[in-house]
């Protein structure tokens with residue numbers, strides 16, 4: 266018996282596990298704006314654009330299936346009236362596939378002293394105009410429904426790394442109350458809502474929070490509060506004991522993660538969905554991910570290297586341009602440099618999760634995982 270009186274659920278949502286190989290699983294996620302094959306990586310489009318990518322090429326060349334937007338940033342700029350005037354975020358940004366929007370949780374909390382946390386919500390001074398705002402669970406649901414999000418994230422606090430247990434417990438209890446208010450506030454029948462569990466790297470705290478959240482009528486469940494500075498192995502261990510505590514029939518989303526090896530290792534531990542700024546942010550300064558490890562194509566070693574970034578990559582960048590040319594573009598400050606490196610990095614991330622999915626379906630995920638690490642160790646340059 267859930268304590269939620271609101272009967273609104275997302276009627277355009279479904280998720281089913283298609284195959285399992287150990288703890289790794291392949292799934293199919295149906296949303297208002299289309300179907301997503303999991304495991305999946307979501308390119309981050311914080312202010313209504315995946316930086317340096319045209320949406321048509323993001324769909325046709327990267328084959329991105331779902332992207333991430335941010336409530337906090339879009340609410341401040343261009344603002345709800347502008348988004349509403351366009352009929353929602355999809356129309357405004359020219360992306361007709363699914364969008365997941367984050368609730369502003371950790372964005373607001375990363376404002377540090379510019380914010381005050383109360384039971385009602387979070388009062389903050391925005392980083393653009395300096396004006397004051399109050400984010401409440403009700404407000405962030407209104408914002409995400411106005412954006413026309415396929416998947417809304419509940420309003421949570423992501424406690425600072427290393428917070429005291431007393432603080433963590435109080436924060437998690439308030440986050441549970443906030444997340445229940447999000448469920449009560451939803452009005453649209455075509456926007457899914459995911460809960461977010463916190464608890465740092467503590468098995469006990471993770472269990473306690475998920476015992477409260479798992480019975481609630483969310484369409485999916487996320488692991489928040491990781492990749493906030495803890496050691497990589499501690500993050501993997503936390504994921505390993507947390508995913509079994511999450512409802513198996515719902516998608517499991519690890520927020521803010523990660524590098525290619527993190528995706529492979531967390532898919533192995535049962536995660537279905539990922540988002541991270543690393544492939545797009547790093548691309549803009551020539552830090553490229555490949556099947557043979559990282560290639561920092563700005564480095565002088567590539568000055569006359571006529572090879573593509575990645576011999577195994579089918580992307581437009583790798584099919585048409587050399588490392589030498591990419592280095593030249595970046596050193597010259599040409600916009601095409603970040604554009605081509607972003608396209609490659611995102612294509613590499615999408616290809617990686619697609620290959621992982623195939624391996625799971627064919628029951629050979631462990632072999633895929635070993636070959637991934639072996640090739641990465643060959644080293645880029």
Ligand SMILES: CC(C)(C)OC(=O)NCc1c[nH]c2nc(N)[nH]c(=O)c12
Pocket residue numbers: 367368369370371418419421422423461488489490491492493520521
């Ligand atoms: C510091 C970085 C961004 C790398 O990781 C995290 O903060 N990781 C946690 C995280 C990312 N995005 C979230 N959204 C929400 N609502 N809550 C969260 O805990 C998080």
Ligand SMILES: [Zn+2]
Pocket residue numbers: 574575578579580581582583584609610612613
């Ligand atoms: Zn490529």
